[in-house]
Amino acid sequence: MAVRNPRMKKLETNYLFPEINLRKHDFLSRNPHAQLISLGIGDTTEPIPPYITQALTDGASRLGTRAGYTGYGSEQGLPALRKIITEQFYPNRINHDEVFISDGTKCDLGRLQALFGSDVSIAVQNPTYPVYVDGSLIHGVSNIVYMPSNPENNFFPDLEKIPRTDLIYFCSPNNPTGAAATKNQLEKLIAFAKTNHSVIIYDAAYANYIKDPLLPKSIYEIEGAREVAIELGSFSKMAGFTGVRLGWSVVPDELTYDDGFPIRKDWGRVHSTIFNGASNIAQAGGCAVLEEEGLKEIAVLIEYYLENAKILRSTMEELGYEIYGGINAPFLWVRFSGKSSWHSFQDFLDKYHIITTPGLGFGVEGEHFLRLAAFSHRENILLAVKRLRPIR
Numbered sequence: 001m002a003v004r005n006p007r008m009k010k011l012e013t014n015y016l017f018p019e020i021n022l023r024k025h026d027f028l029s030r031n032p033h034a035q036l037i038s039l040g041i042g043d044t045t046e047p048i049p050p051y052i053t054q055a056l057t058d059g060a061s062r063l064g065t066r067a068g069y070t071g072y073g074s075e076q077g078l079p080a081l082r083k084i085i086t087e088q089f090y091p092n093r094i095n096h097d098e099v100f101i102s103d104g105t106k107c108d109l110g111r112l113q114a115l116f117g118s119d120v121s122i123a124v125q126n127p128t129y130p131v132y133v134d135g136s137l138i139h140g141v142s143n144i145v146y147m148p149s150n151p152e153n154n155f156f157p158d159l160e161k162i163p164r165t166d167l168i169y170f171c172s173p174n175n176p177t178g179a180a181a182t183k184n185q186l187e188k189l190i191a192f193a194k195t196n197h198s199v200i201i202y203d204a205a206y207a208n209y210i211k212d213p214l215l216p217k218s219i220y221e222i223e224g225a226r227e228v229a230i231e232l233g234s235f236s237k238m239a240g241f242t243g244v245r246l247g248w249s250v251v252p253d254e255l256t257y258d259d260g261f262p263i264r265k266d267w268g269r270v271h272s273t274i275f276n277g278a279s280n281i282a283q284a285g286g287c288a289v290l291e292e293e294g295l296k297e298i299a300v301l302i303e304y305y306l307e308n309a310k311i312l313r314s315t316m317e318e319l320g321y322e323i324y325g326g327i328n329a330p331f332l333w334v335r336f337s338g339k340s341s342w343h344s345f346q347d348f349l350d351k352y353h354i355i356t357t358p359g360l361g362f363g364v365e366g367e368h369f370l371r372l373a374a375f376s377h378r379e380n381i382l383l384a385v386k387r388l389r390p391i392r
């Protein structure tokens with residue numbers, strides 16, 4: 001028999017969603033007719049709009065013809081898609097050779113971690129999207145620094161108190177807090193990374209939810225980022241591609257390891273060795289997302305979820321809840337001082353029949369918070385806010 005990779009044992013049992021399910025089933029056994037509303041899971045709910053769906057369909061149909069059939073493509077991704085991503089998101093900042101198409105940000109994170117090996121030290125925000133830590137543990141990383149990010153520091157770590165690490169994971173707009181970093185904060189982060197010779201892995205999976213024109217949508221809007229940052233982008237939440245699977249990474253030429261070797265070269269090698277490129281159908285859809293018609297469609301989609309967030313946020317504010325996020329992000333982060341996050345979770349379930357996510361699942365700094373996701377049908381959001389209002 002093969003021996004289990006000891007690194008797998010280091011992963012904490014993922015108790016969060018199983019425990020949520022357990023509590024949900026327990027609740028339903030006591031209340032079999034209750035109509036539960038889920039504001040818990042961060043998955044999209046609305047259909048992919050028609051222009052983009054047609055491009056996916058056409059992409060699939062072409063494969064059924066001799067003239068249109070394609071097999072393996074460029075491991076780095078369709079040149080047309082890399083070009084349109086560059087024009088849309090990084091005009092005059094990034095060259096399309098620095099863009100790598102993938103099957104999504106989560107998958108990119110796992111492969112990126114392979115680039116740096118097990119001896120690296122990493123820093124993550126606390127609370128954090130769990131994949132940065134769990135993926136690193138699978139790769140044997142043990143030196144992990146947690147950077148508290150809470151309302152008291154505007155969800156931006158006090159960098160003077162943070163030790164140097166090789167990698168810094170930073171997510172903006174943030175899952176779970178919904179905070180979007182300001183230009184000034186990113187300038188500090190870049191200066192910190194430069195001083196310490198650290199590489200920032202900037203997760204911009206929710207960048208398209210930023211509506212405030214003063215907030216940067218990409219770290220490359222900040223001077224000096226090309227020398228210190230890798231950026232990850234995703235079609236998942238921007239176009240409803242969570243199931244289609246499509247994303248990208250940007251690794252600028254200037255970014256090197258400590259011996260001066262370009263990281264981009266190794267990244268290309270990883271892509272061709274353990275990936276082989278994203279689905280050609282998904283890439284056909286991705287091109288359509290970034291064409292004029294597709295951009296109009298996704299603007300409507302994103303506006304829909306942001307309006308959901310606004311409805312939740314304004315009602316809860318009016319009711320006196322302490323709320324963060326939900327303006328330039330599809331997540332609301334709600335504080336319940338003095339109450340554990342599981343206690344608040346249970347309250348929401350028992351009183352309002354609403355499923356949320358306990359903040360503790362994202363790290364100890366999440367202990368007194370709940371995360372509410374705005375990915376839901378509008379009728380559920382309206383029903384949820386109706387339930388939250390006290391009966392007069």
Ligand code: PLP
Pocket residue numbers: 042103104105106107129171174175203205233234235236242246247
């Ligand atoms: N990054 C963050 C912060 C996320 O919240 C998610 C999905 O929930 C992902 C990445 C994964 O994105 P993808 O679907 O592109 O793998």
